[in-house]
Amino acid sequence: MNDSTRPARTAFDLSLQSIVQRYRAAPSPAVDGVSLDIGAGELVALLGPSGCGKTTLLRIIAGFVEQTSGRVVVGGRAIDDLPPNRREVGVVFQNYALFPHMSTLDNVAYGLACRGEPRARQLAKAREMLDLVRMGHLSDRLPRQLSGGQQQRVALARALAVDPRILLLDEPFAALDKGLRLDMQIEVKRIQRLAGITCIMVTHDQEEALSMADRVAVINQGRLEQFDVPNEIYDHPATLFVNQFVGTSNALIGRITRLDGEGRAQALVDGTLSCAVRLAAGQHQVGDSATICIRPEHLRLADDGEGLRGTIELSLPLGPQIVHEIRLASGADLKVVEARGEGARFRTPGSAVTLQLTAGAIVNAFAAPKTAEPAAA
DSSP states (O other): OOGGGSOOOOSOSEEEEEEEEOOTTOSSOSEEEEEEEEOTTOEEEEEOOTTSSHHHHHHHHHTSSOOSEEEEEETTEEOTTSOGGGSSEEEEOTTOOOOTTSOHHHHHHHHHHHTTOOHHHHHHHHHHHHHHTTOGGGTTOOGGGSOHHHHHHHHHHHHHHTOOSEEEEESTTTTSOHHHHHHHHHHHHHHHHHHTOEEEEEESOHHHHHHHOSEEEEEETTEEEEEEOHHHHHHSOSSHHHHHHSSOOEEEEEEEEEEEETTEEEEEETTTEEEEEEEOSSOOOTTOEEEEEEOGGGEEEESSSSSEEEEEEEEEEETTEEEEEEEETTSOEEEEEEETTTTOOOOOTTOEEEEEEOTTOOEEEEEOOOOOOOOOO
């Protein structure tokens, strides 16, 4: 088929347009005006703390909850009036929700049976999906005879068997231990790529979101804080919340000393360290106070020279890294992470150190919270 005869494709597989969800007894919306455009074949993570609205958003897409306002559009078509079984959406639940009395094969075929597909078609498609998730050899097992990781694969195969346009994953790895979780993250990403399906994953695990997703939507108190590729979320957070929630960051008080244009500036940090910073969106003026955020891996320890002066509180081994807890003269506490084998060493508590920025360090500056002015007498 040449390009002139191809059917027209919509720009996005899934569009959420100004979604709002209010509950009668709640003082504020569970979801507050969230808009997202998600391309075909993307894996997008909805990331945020418990109660931020990410699971509510997933349930709205699936049709389990009717939103207060806004639209859900799949493949260019609004699906708000459609029941869950007609939305071209597959769901993998956190607890997998497998039928305990059914074999693996029949669990996977269940959605096709509900659609009235011929039995031969049900079994052929179910076996195809089990082979995709590498579970074909266990098709006769009951769920109780499977491990947690195997049950998850069966749940994934069942969701894919009905050929959904969108696959929804609700905290899919929460019930797995750490070692199995990493294996399954790799496996789910492999299957998603092979199937070429658009996938939305809810998680509160930052590493999971940053390692698996093509883009990450960070949500806080029902609002979208930032929607971008993982590197931008980590290196260039749009808000102080994103900076503090994603990864670990040292937050220090600083002052803007020069504006360089294009979101760049110079700042004086903790009264002693002058450095280049990236300014978050907002109004910034020379002399303004700012919250200066530096990742632990963007600091290094020195025995002398210019930098922040501090005292070692504790040095801890953390696998291939050493984590140092440091108290500055100002009373602020910082963390510094050094890779073992690169000259890093354990430091004696109480020893004096100088903290300097590493080459290529990224330092982000956010407008300091404004304090309320006292009321006039």
